[in-house]
Amino acid sequence: MKNFIKTALISGLFGFGGAWVFQSFVHENNIETTIGNQVIPEENNAFKINNSGFAENVGATDFVEASKSSTNSVVYIKNISKASYSVSWMDLFFGGEPNKEVRVSSGSGVIFSTDGYIVSNNHVVAGAEKIEVVVGKRTLEAKLVGVDPSSDLAVLKVDATNLPAVTLGNSKDLSVGEWVIAVGNPFNLNSTVTAGIVSAKGRQINILKEKFPIESFIQTDAAINPGNSGGALIDSEGKLVGINTAILSMTGSYAGYGFAVPVDIVKKVFHDIVKYGEVQKSFFGADVEDFTSSLAERLDIKTDEYSGVLTVYLQKEGAAAKAGIKEGDVIVSIDGVSVDTR
Secondary structure (H helix, E strand, C coil): CHHHHHHHHHHHHHHHHHHHHHHHHHHCCCCCEEECCEEECHHHCCEEECCCCCEEECCCCCCHHHHHHHHCCEEEEEEEEEEEECCCHHHHHCCCCCEEEEEEEEEEEEECCCCCEEEEEHHHHCCCCEEEEEECCEEEEEEEEEEECCCCEEEEEECCCCCCCCEECCHHHCCCCCEEEEEECHHHCCCEEEEEEEEEEEECCCCCCCCCCCCCEEEECCCCCCCCCCCEEEECCCEEEEEEEEECCCCCCCCCCEEEEEHHHHHHHHHHHHHHCCCCCCCCCEEEEECCHHHHHHCCCCCCCCCCEEEEEECCCCHHHHCCCCCCCEECEECCEECCCC
């Protein structure tokens, strides 16, 4: 019995001693993690030792605050219309009228101002005879202020005040690899949040068939499904960086790629529709193509730099021609902003 007590006391002393040494010489100094030949100091490490001596994950991105600040700004939109369906030839012969059934489709929208202006996708409200917007627990009838099919955007207005408007961000400064969340109402599931990263910027996927389409989508792997259209793409600070618009899928459901209209384009479209009733557009007066090594070789242009775009067509008396631009010119920047793609 005495030997047992003696052993226990010695073990306890060694245990406390080891903890004291660890606390004094390891924990109080910078903890370093080695990855290959690279040493990562404590301040850059995803794990730190807490007061209890256990590793604590402090490097994970937290979407809680971003979700709290943005979900109330995303609304549920109902597109109500009536569609005719065929009747028998007997009904037509005796003067029968085609029957009509009420159809309801749904999508999402983002509150852009506290006085009731809401941005959504044009395809969400297309063909609507009546539009209803669910804001929190209220259902409000919305007026269609205007649409811009070339960017697939629409502006609605509800008769309400003090609405929780979204905080606007800046898509120009958004980086590939940056965390984002998609907020919307997929499959009629209200206020759904999914997370992912920005996979690419400036994507052209040729889904807009208008005469002058504007496609410069933000690509993300945050899950976007039917019903998310018109919803918000939010950065980690809770700011709007895009309006979710499309998915790339063979089945019609999420398959890893979603696309959003950058908020910088949305701001322009929103401002013009509210102020002028339509989008004011300017035309460059030229057609350009991405300047690549194959294009340079084909045109016998000697260079090792392949940034910018190549002017392939010039409109007579157009803005580009008046500015002195010629066919074959390579445009690498505009007002100091680099041009990397069409």
